[in-house]
Amino acid sequence: MFHLSIESRLAEIGRASDWLAEIAGSSMLDQSIRMALRLCLEEALANVVTHAYPQDGVSRPIGLELTVEDEGVSLVVEDEGPAFDPTCARSAAVNDRLELATIGGRGLTLIRSYASGLGYVREAGRNRFTMNFSRDRSAPGQ
Amino acid sequence: MKMSVETQDTGVAVIHLEGDLDAKGTGQIELQFAAVTGEQNKVLLDMAKVGFLASIGIRALLSASKVMGRRGGKLVVFRPSPAVEQVLKTCGADAILGLTHDLAEAETVLGGMA
Numbered sequence: 001m002f003h004l005s006i007e008s009r010l011a012e013i014g015r016a017s018d019w020l021a022e023i024a025g026s027s028m029l030d031q032s033i034r035m036a037l038r039l040c041l042e043e044a045l046a047n048v049v050t051h052a053y054p055q056d057g058v059s060r061p062i063g064l065e066l067t068v069e070d071e072g073v074s075l076v077v078e079d080e081g082p083a084f085d086p087t088c089a090r091s092a093a094v095n096d097r098l099e100l101a102t103i104g105g106r107g108l109t110l111i112r113s114y115a116s117g118l119g120y121v122r123e124a125g126r127n128r129f130t131m132n133f134s135r136d137r138s139a140p141g142q
Numbered sequence: 143m144k145m146s147v148e149t150q151d152t153g154v155a156v157i158h159l160e161g162d163l164d165a166k167g168t169g170q171i172e173l174q175f176a177a178v179t180g181e182q183n184k185v186l187l188d189m190a191k192v193g194f195l196a197s198i199g200i201r202a203l204l205s206a207s208k209v210m211g212r213r214g215g216k217l218v219v220f221r222p223s224p225a226v227e228q229v230l231k232t233c234g235a236d237a238i239l240g241l242t243h244d245l246a247e248a249e250t251v252l253g254g255m256a
Binding site: 011 | 201
């Protein structure tokens with residue numbers, strides 16, 4: 001299992017993405033699963049940085065765990081924010097009229113589509129959000 | 143992330159993006175992007191060289207498109223890569239923004255505007 005700890009700033013997402021790319025390369029993951037992993041990592045971290053923690057300039061820790069197995073990959077994002085279960089949260093409604101469309105709220109929609117399974121536990125004051133990626137299904141609708 | 147702009151005789155501003163529209167890449171171009179879309183009414187957004195798109199990038203596109211739409215302008219996403227197109231379609235942003243791989247079609251949509 002691979003671990004990384006980052007701070008809750010948008011600028012840290014790039015560092016997490018580089019970490020993921022390095023492991024994906026050495027683990028010989030194919031392009032579609034890399035894309036799904038990177039997208040879900042970006043979206044999950046953006047949610048934690050912008051919603052889980054107060055925007056007060058104080059950096060708080062976010063833990064990442066990546067497990068690569070024969071049948072697939074799992075990515076865990078752990079934060080110390082208030083309890084929030086992304087597996088139950090509502091995705092933004094899709095509205096195709098521009099003037100009514102909401103600007104944000106698409107991250108969870110993307111995570112639900114690109115990950116093959118999601119899990120959540122609240123443990124010792126932390127949110128642990130698990131995203132699974134099956135090697136034979138790594139793009140929406142497959 | 144790179145961004146360049148060319149304005150055509152037809153009044154269409156073509157914005158070429160090159161790189162990844164992730165948190166980092168979006169941060170690098172968002173001010174320039176908002177400035178250009180803030181003053182243009184017809185924008186063709188060439189995404190052929192964008193390899194990755196996350197919701198932070200989609201937010202920048204939708205936000206610009208919304209600002210333009212309020213004053214009668216239009217932004218059309220042009221020839222996105224398959225990975226980027228799939229992300230746009232998965233969250234329904236393609237229907238909001240307008241997306242085409244056909245230059246003539248893009249010009250018709252933009253040219254037909256007041």
